Amino acid sequence: MATVTVGVPRERTPGERRVALVPEAVALLRTAGIDVLIETGAGSAAWFTDADYTAAGAETVPFDVLCARADAVLCVGPPDADSARALRSGQTLVGLLEPARHPGLVRDLRGRGVRTISLDLLPRTLSRAQAMDALTSQANVAGYKAALVAAEAYDRFLPMLTTAAGTTRPAQVLVLGAGVAGLQAIATARRLGAVVTAYDVRPASRGEVESLGARFLDIPSPPPQEGPGIERGGYARELTAGEQRAQRAALDAHIARCDIVITTAQVPGRRPPLLVSRDALKRMRPGSVVVDLAASGSGGNVEGSEPDKTDVLEGGVTLIGAGRLPSATATAASTAYARNLVALLRHLVRDGVLVLDPADEITAALMGGDTP
Known part of the structure; x- marks a missing residue:
């Protein structure tokens, strides 16, 4: 044989x-x-x-x-x-x-x-191929590791701690993108004791986010005729330039209030969508941490991020381009x-x-x- x-x-x-x-x-x-x-x-x-x-x-x-x-x-x-x-x-x-x-x-x-x-x-819509889905298995690892990388770079506690010296408030974490990596980042940050909010262009992801104990961030969606959050092959579709500008404007105000931001939005075969602008980074508090899981040679979700590079910006924000997190685990x-x-x-x-x-x-x- x-x-x-x-x-x-x-x-x-x-x-x-x-x-x-x-x-x-x-x-x-x-x-x-x-x-x-x-x-x-x-x-x-x-x-x-x-x-x-x-x-x-x-x-x-x-x-x-x-x-x-x-x-x-x-x-x-x-x-x-x-x-x-x-x-x-x-x-x-x-x-x-x-x-x-x-x-x-x-x-x-x-x-x-x-x-x-x-x-x-491999299309994620083929149920009989789920055991072969390497993108999903590696995204799970990346999302888990992204939360740990953020916690390591953040110079405060993630959970609320009450001691004789007083009470420390929990860290406010925002996860952008509620795909496989995003959901794992949410779950890991929650296990570490942070208060987590998440956003995804796909309204259907709200249930998954809330099932993990996180709050879903409501921001204005694109006009219905443009099909907000339509999935293609199991992935969120790429937004138009106008939709991306409106999305960033709505996100900026919330980003400024967060201690940690983890971005995970990717569109296979395309440049990752820009979600966090330089202006948004400047408005964050000193000591805040941003982890860009989508950082690549073609760009990332965060303006100025580079794969496998960590920068402490002028305003005291740590920007981490997490290019190969599965390899780190x-x-x-x-x-x-x-x-x-x-x-x-x-x-x-x-x-x-x-x-x-x-x-x-x-x-x-x-x-x-x-x-x-």
Whole structure:
């Protein structure tokens, strides 16, 4: 009987500590009849040793051997140029490839006969694909970590404390965006004792926000004929320029009263919407903290934020561009991601063969409409 072999290389993006498979996932894949190759040292940054992988049934090998033997290569983020060139025709690359941001990479790989499966193309509206939803699993980690990063940078208490020396008021936290990351940030900030308010352009998110014990911020919505908060593929749609200006104006007054602001709004394949202006930052109290979860090379939710950079602004506000929070929680993030890959491979491998069927809606979405 034929056997599929998958390979996991070490992530080469600077600062990336995650690994595509953890030992727990290796054992599950071996049970499913899938052989696993791990590049030597691939899991070390996430605290998984080569011995852990070997005990789970994987074989640890150098990168060139992995590329020569693997039918499918599993990664977290897009490979660097050297790693991409090492892939051969007939192989399949699986990961969060971000084809909208790296169209040249995907085009080059396909031109050389390498098939691509990009987990960030999975529609959230497909209920049977939920176990494969890597964006959701990583957003959960990012939202959790964002609240902890904010708490660490905030020089006061988050919960209300009553002592013999008096009572300290709880921190006022505002979370902008009530998707997966936003909801996890809300839940974590609440567990830390903060008073949390949240806002999302989708009115339907009110129930989720309030179920976590937070208050939903009411601000004027776009005119009904423009479809406020319409979801596309499970995500909030991008607002028009006029809608964004009206939204920011309404948010500015509330932002000024908050101790911590965490922004999480993203639109896949597009520049993140600008929610917090420089003027809003200037109106915040000294010692306040702003964490921009959407900070990226193409911009973020906060004007002036940069990924993986922390600035203390002139007015005493700490602005944190949180570009790669899941990597900062590498063990948990890798474990969640590996479970997504196990679910995907169980879907794609049939009778010992990796089948990429364009008639299957999950496969077609992950391949971006490309056919094998």
